[in-house]
Amino acid sequence: SSKTGQYDYIVAGAGTAGLVIAHRLSTNPSTTVLVIEPGADERSNPNVTDPLAFTVPFGTHIDWQCTIASLSPPLSCILRAEAPRMTQREVALTPLLLDATIPQTHLASRSLEYHQGKAIGGTSIINGMTYVRADAAEIDAWAALGNPGWTWRELFPYYLRSEAFTPPSAAQTTAGASWDPAYHGEAGPLRTGYPYEMLNGTLFERMRATWDALGQPWNRDPNGGGVRGFAAWPMTVDRDADVRDDAARAYYWDVADRTNLDLVQGTVERVVWDSDGCGAATRKRKPEENDGDAMVVARGVEYVTPSGEKITVRAKKEVILSAGAIRTPLILEQSGIGNPDIISAHGLPIVVDLPGVGENFQEQPNIALVYNSTKPDTVPAGAISPYAAFLSAGDLFGPEQLADVASRTLASLPAWSAQIAAANGNRVSAQALERILRLQHNLIFAKNVTVAEIICFARPGEFGSALWPLLPFSRGSVHLSSKGAEGRNPVIDPQYLQVDVDMTIAVAAGRVAQRFWRTAPMNKIVGANIFPGEEALPDSNPAEAQWEAHIAGSATPNHHGLGTAAMMPRDLGGVVDPELCVYGTRNVRVVDASIIPLQISGHLTATLYALAERASDIIISWERATEV
Numbered sequence: 064s065s066k067t068g069q070y071d072y073i074v075a076g077a078g079t080a081g082l083v084i085a086h087r088l089s090t091n092p093s094t095t096v097l098v099i100e101p102g103a104d105e106r107s108n109p110n111v112t113d114p115l116a117f118t119v120p121f122g123t124h125i126d127w128q129c130t131i132a133s134l135s136p137p138l139s140c141i142l143r144a145e146a147p148r149m150t151q152r153e154v155a156l157t158p159l160l161l162d163a164t165i166p167q168t169h170l171a172s173r174s175l176e177y178h179q180g181k182a183i184g185g186t187s188i189i190n191g192m193t194y195v196r197a198d199a200a201e202i203d204a205w206a207a208l209g210n211p212g213w214t215w216r217e218l219f220p221y222y223l224r225s226e227a228f229t230p231p232s233a234a235q236t237t238a239g240a241s242w243d244p245a246y247h248g249e250a251g252p253l254r255t256g257y258p259y260e261m262l263n264g265t266l267f268e269r270m271r272a273t274w275d276a277l278g279q280p281w282n283r284d285p286n287g288g289g290v291r292g293f294a295a296w297p298m299t300v301d302r303d304a305d306v307r308d309d310a311a312r313a314y315y316w317d318v319a320d321r322t323n324l325d326l327v328q329g330t331v332e333r334v335v336w337d338s339d340g341c342g343a344a345t346r347k348r349k350p351e352e353n354d355g356d357a358m359v360v361a362r363g364v365e366y367v368t369p370s371g372e373k374i375t376v377r378a379k380k381e382v383i384l385s386a387g388a389i390r391t392p393l394i395l396e397q398s399g400i401g402n403p404d405i406i407s408a409h410g411l412p413i414v415v416d417l418p419g420v421g422e423n424f425q426e427q428p429n430i431a432l433v434y435n436s437t438k439p440d441t442v443p444a445g446a447i448s449p450y451a452a453f454l455s456a457g458d459l460f461g462p463e464q465l466a467d468v469a470s471r472t473l474a475s476l477p478a479w480s481a482q483i484a485a486a487n488g489n490r491v492s493a494q495a496l497e498r499i500l501r502l503q504h505n506l507i508f509a510k511n512v513t514v515a516e517i518i519c520f521a522r523p524g525e526f527g528s529a530l531w532p533l534l535p536f537s538r539g540s541v542h543l544s545s546k547g548a549e550g551r552n553p554v555i556d557p558q559y560l561q562v563d564v565d566m567t568i569a570v571a572a573g574r575v576a577q578r579f580w581r582t583a584p585m586n587k588i589v590g591a592n593i594f595p596g597e598e599a600l601p602d603s604n605p606a607e608a609q610w611e612a613h614i615a616g617s618a619t620p621n622h623h624g625l626g627t628a629a630m631m632p633r634d635l636g637g638v639v640d641p642e643l644c645v646y647g648t649r650n651v652r653v654v655d656a657s658i659i660p661l662q663i664s665g666h667l668t669a670t671l672y673a674l675a676e677r678a679s680d681i682i683i684s685w686e687r688a689t690e691v
């Protein structure tokens with residue numbers, strides 16, 4: 064295929080989801096697959112492989128974000144660790160690598176670094192490796208939004224298919240690791256389990272007793288569709304080899320020598336359309352699936368090599384976009400698919416009017432609290448303490464306040480929907496948005512899914528929490544930046560805490576975390592509050608305004624962004640249908656975090672691996688249908 068320049072399938076992005084697709088489609092030796100990825104092979108990069116290296120690669124060449132003192136002038140963006148090794152040309156291109164949010168009104172107008180992995184393996188090579196799925200009702204909500212076949216029950220076998228769980232050792236069990244065998248796969252490509260460096264000792268039991276005193280139950284295994292409670296979470300690690308198990312290690316390197324699977328380094332600019340209607344036109348969709356438009360057909364993609372050469376490569380069957388929630392919408396817009404106002408402002412032709420592209424962006428603000436330890440030898444250097452509690456709105460507010468928060472939130476939905484619709488020029492209507500927000504309200508206040516995660520970390524001499532509201536009602540966007548080559552940069556606007564209930568939930572979660580560190584038996588070894596400090600945020604009953612100031616002044620991205628090419632009906636602002644085909648196209652799909660329509664509890668990769676496994680089955684079943 065590399066000789067003919069044409070492949071059955073072209074996958075844009077060798078990331079978390081993209082490599083699942085590449086692996087599964089190329090299992091059939093007569094199916095040819097090309098993956099195009101701007102990043103490189105990082106197998107021997109210790110910042111990737113070492114399970115203790117989380118955050119170390121931020122700002123290096125494997126991160127789409129580089130350090131910024133300010134957003135202007137762009138050349139002030141210097142890749143910290145890389146600058147001495149950069150060529151003149153790379154320095155010139157550096158502004159193109161800059162990813163940060165635009166100033167966030169409700170976070171003291173700060174611009175925030177927004178990290179994503181840029182390598183074979185995508186963001187799975189730099190992430191925190193937490194493996195936690197979702198609350199079952201959250202996946203069921205995908206079907207309720209109009210996506211038949213997307214329920215917890217139907218996705219669950221794919222979670223198992225992707226996973227090879229390593230049961231905890233006796234020492235790990237003593238330190239809090241626990242599992243229910245019914246919830247785990249044994250023979251999938253992705254290794255999960257507890258890290259070799261898991262903290263030994265009694266801290267878990269102390270934390271568990273403290274959460275118990277606060278009414279939060281221990282959860283033996285949060286991966287069975289019920290996340291609520293306190294647990295030690297598994298990670299995407301190969302415990303015995305003591306390395307991170309990222310998407311490349313799990314799904315790609317073992318099959319990289321398949322002769323029908325090629326991977327090239329390059330950045331996909333756009334989908335190339337077939338002007339004469341041939342190309343992949345053989346794959347007809349059923350008439351009832353035709354959404355009224357004349358459907359356009361992708362002939363292939365145009366990509367740019369690291370040396371700047373533009374190459375067009377042809378797809379005989381399909382193009383699959385797996386460039387992640389930040390960059391998939393950019394490829395769609397550069398291909399003429401999206402909000403006509405945005406596309407025409409870039410001087411690009413409009414191919415499909417699809418105003419949901421880049422909208423519906425849902426991200427979470429991550430809030431920190433740090434304390435001194437009065438027993439500094441509790442945690443040695445190099446130990447991982449994977450402990451967290453997930454709480455429902457009932458847990459946060461108690462029965463007295465819950466009904467009030469629920470009714471105030473419900474009453475605000477029309478106004479919030481109108482506000483979000485106005486931000487996209489009312490191309491996605493306020494009524495549509497209200498329907499989605501009502502469903503989310505139902506999840507939180509009727510189905511009692513979890514709404515806050517409180518990580519309880521321990522490191523030498525310190526304890527603390529990273530915590531965040533899980534299901535924000537705020538909706539942001541990601542679009543092409545204003546012009547020219549810079550168009551490859553995203554304008555990332557998460558709209559953190561845009562609506563007040565998100566702040567209410569964040570503050571309530573923060574108060575619970577504070578109580579946790581000051582409740583026995585945990586409080587026996589917790590000393591002074593060193594971030595943000597007793598003056599800024601007193602331990603005892605801080606004012607609401609003090610909490611809000613702490614959050615606005617210090618929250619950072621949680622990097623769980625999703626929803627920018629959502630799987631939803633088109634009139635709700637959806638971009639792909641339940642088979643992940645982009646509306647108005649015959650043979651372009653999206654498979655990555657962009658298609659998840661609503662935020663989930665848990666962390667994203669577990670669900671992304673399952674989702675991509677299911678997507679590959681859908682694609683293969685189409686292929687069979689076409690062959691017949």
Ligand SMILES: Cc1cc2nc3c(=O)[nH]c(=O)nc-3n(C[C@H](O)[C@H](O)[C@H](O)COP(=O)(O)OP(=O)(O)OC[C@H]3O[C@@H](n4cnc5c(N)ncnc54)[C@H](O)[C@@H]3O)c2cc1C
Nearest residue numbers: 076078079080185186191192193331386387656666667668
């Ligand atoms: C700092 C951080 C910590 C996190 N921690 C956790 C965690 O502990 N647990 C968890 O489950 N999740 C975590 N996440 C989230 C999770 O890792 C991501 O949501 C997930 O990996 C995204 O997968 P994806 O397939 O959508 O995109 P990605 O894995 O990002 O893949 C997209 C790929 O496309 C490539 N690409 C981009 N543009 C183009 C283009 N134009 N052409 C071709 N290729 C392109 C990228 O280089 C990348 O390789 C974290 C994320 C971050 C950033």
